[in-house]
């Protein structure tokens with residue numbers, strides 16, 4: 001049973017750092033929601049955010065924000081803090097939209113999903129790239145048989161980060177406070193796209209390394225993934241590329257057709273840059289010469305606002321369906337847990353040197 005609330009929803013935003021702007025812009029675009037409170041452990045930051053956006057309340061803790069009475073909480077804090085904020089929000093009966101990654105360990109992610117279920121509140125997790133029109137087109141091509149069931153996939157995530165990226169926020173670049181490197185922070189979006197297009201992953205073999213950045217977590221990773229359907233995919237990801245080549249995701253379906261989705265420069269809308277089907281190849285240039293390949297973080301985040309808005313709109317409309325048909329948001333806590341499970345398996349595989357079987361529902365026939 002899901003908690004029934006009615007629009008306009010009272011929204012609280014927890015964490016007033018870089019990505020909070022995307023949430024503030026997204027909710028501002030929706031008549032069904034109004035941001036009534038923000039909070040940050042840096043109370044001055046909460047206050048200045050509230051002033052800038054004309055928000056009624058600014059607090060220094062999530063407890064104060066929840067006591068003000070909110071229907072929805074957006075979680076925009078560093079990775080390991082997500083769990084405490086989600087658990088407190090669920091206990092207060094608020095629906096939660098949490099930034100990725102859902103958590104940095106599986107047990108925490110599972111506790112978050114279970115707590116929201118038990119409290120009857122919805123849990124959504126941001127993977128806004130699923131809302132690119134081009135990503136939706138690829139997914140439709142899987143579903144309508146143009147690609148058909150995927151058999152091969154590849155995600156190439158070749159990004160550029162300056163050293164200041166890691167020094168600008170104290171939590172970045174360490175196992176304890178970031179939970180991982182390029183996999184946890186950037187590539188998780190594309191791991192999610194792979195699983196959304198290709199289905200449930202059942203086995204992962206991977207490696208991580210740190211080559212260019214002075215950080216303890218990985219700046220580069222590779223992995224081979226096997227899916228319950230028998231499909232296979234490879235992943236390579238790095239924040240050490242200079243210049244960045246952006247992201248490309250290629251899917252070959254059982255029809256033999258292949259489609260490629262490209263994001264270049266990082267943060268811009270994904271485009272379908274290759275369609276190989278029916279004896280013809282349609283392609284579009286992925287890396288035009290007049291584009292600056294190394295985009296700064298504020299520009300990347302700014303370009304993502306329309307897709308954050310699309311996901312926030314979906315989340316809010318899922319709540320509106322509560323008292324009638326009721327529905328889950330497009331991207332649930334369980335979806336985000338599955339993406340986390342894949343990337344944690346890359347870490348484990350890299351540590352042990354062995355493939356990691358994911359505890360899922362694949363049959364031996366499917367894996368054969």
Ligand SMILES: NC(=O)c1ccc[n+]([C@@H]2O[C@H](COP(=O)([O-])OP(=O)(O)OC[C@H]3O[C@@H](n4cnc5c(N)ncnc54)[C@H](O)[C@@H]3O)[C@@H](O)[C@H]2O)c1
Nearest residue numbers: 015016017018019040041042076077079081099100126169
């Ligand atoms: N979806 C995307 O594309 C995308 C893009 C960027 C960041 N993110 C995610 O958003 C989250 C935040 O990233 P960011 O870049 O905005 O970080 P940031 O460091 O700029 O901001 C985090 C803010 O949270 C505050 N904070 C820390 N602990 C808190 C707590 N317990 N309660 C309240 N406030 C707290 C900090 O003081 C800071 O102001 C991360 O999970 C990150 O991965 C997602």
